[in-house]
Amino acid sequence: MANITKHGNTFHIRVFVGTDMNGKKLMKSTTFTPPDGVTPKKAEKLAQKYAFEFERHCKGYSQLNENMRFSELADWYFTNYAPHELKESTVYTYKGQYKNHIEPVLDNMKVKDITTPKLTQIMQSFDLNPTTVRKLYVIVQSIFHHGPEQGFIRESPCHNVILPKRKKSRKNKAFDEDFKRIIKVLLYTSMRSGKCLGLVWNDIDFENNTISVNHTLTYIGGKHELIDPKTESSIRIIGMGQELSKILLEQKAYIEKLKTILGDDFAHPEMVFVSALGNYRDRNSVYHSLKRFTKGTEFEDMTLHQLRHCNATMLLNSGIGLKIVSEHLGHCDLSITADIYPDVLLKTKVRTAKQIELCLAE
Numbered sequence: 001m002a003n004i005t006k007h008g009n010t011f012h013i014r015v016f017v018g019t020d021m022n023g024k025k026l027m028k029s030t031t032f033t034p035p036d037g038v039t040p041k042k043a044e045k046l047a048q049k050y051a052f053e054f055e056r057h058c059k060g061y062s063q064l065n066e067n068m069r070f071s072e073l074a075d076w077y078f079t080n081y082a083p084h085e086l087k088e089s090t091v092y093t094y095k096g097q098y099k100n101h102i103e104p105v106l107d108n109m110k111v112k113d114i115t116t117p118k119l120t121q122i123m124q125s126f127d128l129n130p131t132t133v134r135k136l137y138v139i140v141q142s143i144f145h146h147g148p149e150q151g152f153i154r155e156s157p158c159h160n161v162i163l164p165k166r167k168k169s170r171k172n173k174a175f176d177e178d179f180k181r182i183i184k185v186l187l188y189t190s191m192r193s194g195k196c197l198g199l200v201w202n203d204i205d206f207e208n209n210t211i212s213v214n215h216t217l218t219y220i221g222g223k224h225e226l227i228d229p230k231t232e233s234s235i236r237i238i239g240m241g242q243e244l245s246k247i248l249l250e251q252k253a254y255i256e257k258l259k260t261i262l263g264d265d266f267a268h269p270e271m272v273f274v275s276a277l278g279n280y281r282d283r284n285s286v287y288h289s290l291k292r293f294t295k296g297t298e299f300e301d302m303t304l305h306q307l308r309h310c311n312a313t314m315l316l317n318s319g320i321g322l323k324i325v326s327e328h329l330g331h332c333d334l335s336i337t338a339d340i341y342p343d344v345l346l347k348t349k350v351r352t353a354k355q356i357e358l359c360l361a362e
Helices: 040-058 070-085 088-106 116-125 130-150 170-189 242-265 283-294 304-317 322-329 334-340 342-361
Strands: 003-007 010-019 025-032 210-213 216-220 223-227 236-239
Touching (some): 088 130, 116 130
Antiparallel strands (some): 216 223
């Protein structure tokens, strides 16, 4: 670091550049005189900046490029550093996390604008598990670490960044209730998770107690999209009982509160289920919430798709006809339903035979 001393209105700057053959320190020096009219504090800052640039010049550093975008710094990192210094599996993970979470937030920002307070704000804003946020921070930290080394930036902002801690807030509790409503809707309707998360409020008819299945929420090319179901049979109408209607009315009330909180930042108020920030609800986040809620219980191995099978099994065991159940599930052919639930159908046939015996015995 350059040594700066002030004599009158002039700043004397000395920089250590190495030693000679006898071990004597080699120094280079210069002077800096601030413009007239600046305050002493401003003059000191200008002198420090001048000294920094002088030291870089003396040591042969490349010119600073703090106007570069974060995307450019990341491209350099993933092209020149990561493939040679990190494990292949780590590079794959880093690229995936960068694409999904970091790129949408930081990509177009200039590195000089990404300060420590700004980075704290960004890390705190992620609607993710605090452990996941810390993993994202490690990637950002690694990318920034090599900026000063390569002469792109003056210093990394990754110092004293405040990361989110694991804690239960009112918002999290409300979001947990929202998650529970998703699980109940899946269980009551037998919908696949993509179709459940693709529901819009126009699909819900509270007057006639029906739910129209018209869309599927997918993740394509790094973003969520609403698309039409693959088969015509998937586009269907599901009946809605009083309990399911009550659950969806509770969800509607939750969405109205979220609208008030987010205001114009609410990206998709037309959706029945959204993220805490008003965006499309990611299927993986629902799955991870399910794992968190069932951990340590007898349902620990439960998956979202198994809720669909549970619904179908209950209907078949209750004596509902195969054709009705098949239409309820959105299968294009009865044979598909029969092939998926042969054991349940066999038990139904046994119960049918016993019922016939009881009728004939009367």
